[in-house]
Amino acid sequence: MYDYIRGSIAELSPTQVVIDNHGIGYRLQISLQTYSQLQHESSECKVFVHHVVREDDEQLYGFADPDEREIFTLLIGVSGVGPNTARMVLSSLSSEELRQAILGEDINRIKSVKGIGLKTAQRLIIELKGKLVKGTGSSLKIPALTTNPARTEAAAALQMLGFTKAQIDRALDTILKEKHDCCLEEMIKLALKLL
Numbered sequence: 001m002y003d004y005i006r007g008s009i010a011e012l013s014p015t016q017v018v019i020d021n022h023g024i025g026y027r028l029q030i031s032l033q034t035y036s037q038l039q040h041e042s043s044e045c046k047v048f049v050h051h052v053v054r055e056d057d058e059q060l061y062g063f064a065d066p067d068e069r070e071i072f073t074l075l076i077g078v079s080g081v082g083p084n085t086a087r088m089v090l091s092s093l094s095s096e097e098l099r100q101a102i103l104g105e106d107i108n109r110i111k112s113v114k115g116i117g118l119k120t121a122q123r124l125i126i127e128l129k130g131k132l133v134k135g136t137g138s139s140l141k142i143p144a145l146t147t148n149p150a151r152t153e154a155a156a157a158l159q160m161l162g163f164t165k166a167q168i169d170r171a172l173d174t175i176l177k178e179k180h181d182c183c184l185e186e187m188i189k190l191a192l193k194l195l
Contacts, residue, residue, distance in 0.1 A: 002049040002060070009045055012038055017062055019047055028062030029083075031090035037064035052076075052083050059083065068095055078120075078127050085115050102128050130166060150184040151176065157188055163195055171195055 005028075007021035014035045018025045028047060030038070038045060047062040048069045061083060063069040068090060075086035089098065092113040101109040102125055110121040151172055158168045171194040175187055182190070 001051045004046050004048045005062075006044065006046045008043050009038065009041060017047065019045070019062075026060060028060045029087060030062045031068070031087050032092075033068060033090050033094055034062060034064040050083075061087065071095055071098065074128055074131055075124070078123055080120050080123060085120075088115055089113050099132055102132055105129070131169070150182070150187055153184055154187040154191060158191055158195070167195055 005019045005021055005026050007019040007026075009017060010020040010025055011018040012035070014032055015030065016027060017030050017035075017038055018027050028049065030047075034047075038047070047064065048066050050061040050063070050069055050072055052059045052061060061069075061072060063072065072083075072086050072090060075081050075089060076083055081089075089110075093101065093109070097109070100106070105125050107118065107121045107125065110116055110124055111118060116124075155165075155168050155172060158171075159165065168191070171191040172187065174194060175182060175190045179186075179190075
């Protein structure tokens with residue numbers, strides 16, 4: 001629904017930020033990672049948003065960069081991990097530390113986060129290891145964040161055909177490693193051969 005909110009910081013605490021955008025204050029739940037980045041912002045900032053709707057509640061979660069938001073989205077997709085637990089993970093570990101812990105299968109590092117037990121740590125590793133790939137520097141590179149619009153359309157088409165997101169990501173990543181400039185039709189045909 002919302003992608004980002006740009007405005008001035010009206011209030012900032014380690015757990016929340018209020019962004020004033022043309023006279024409307026948006027209260028967003030944030031991690032310590034985002035808090036530390038927003039502290040250095042001047043009068044105007046841009047916060048990426050994830051909107052969580054439940055039967056009795058609506059919350060906006062804010063992130064200083066789209067990578068952190070993508071990790072949050074992956075975390076809440078894991079059974080037993082809700083938005084507040086995901087925010088706690090991102091407050092305890094930086095994106096890079098979490099990536100290294102998952103890729104290195106460091107259960108103890110993940111268990112060190114308050115609210116994460118052994119089974120949840122194991123589930124995080126099992127479910128997210130294939131979705132995270134090694135990045136450069138401190139940024140986390142996630143296949144879903146690719147800027148290739150043909151890839152996005154191909155993934156949507158394949159999902160409508162009944163393939164799972166994990167299968168689709170694997171197939172499209174394989175294709176794009178070999179052919180960077182692949183067109184939409186060719187990408188779908190090659191993916192169907194792999195699936």
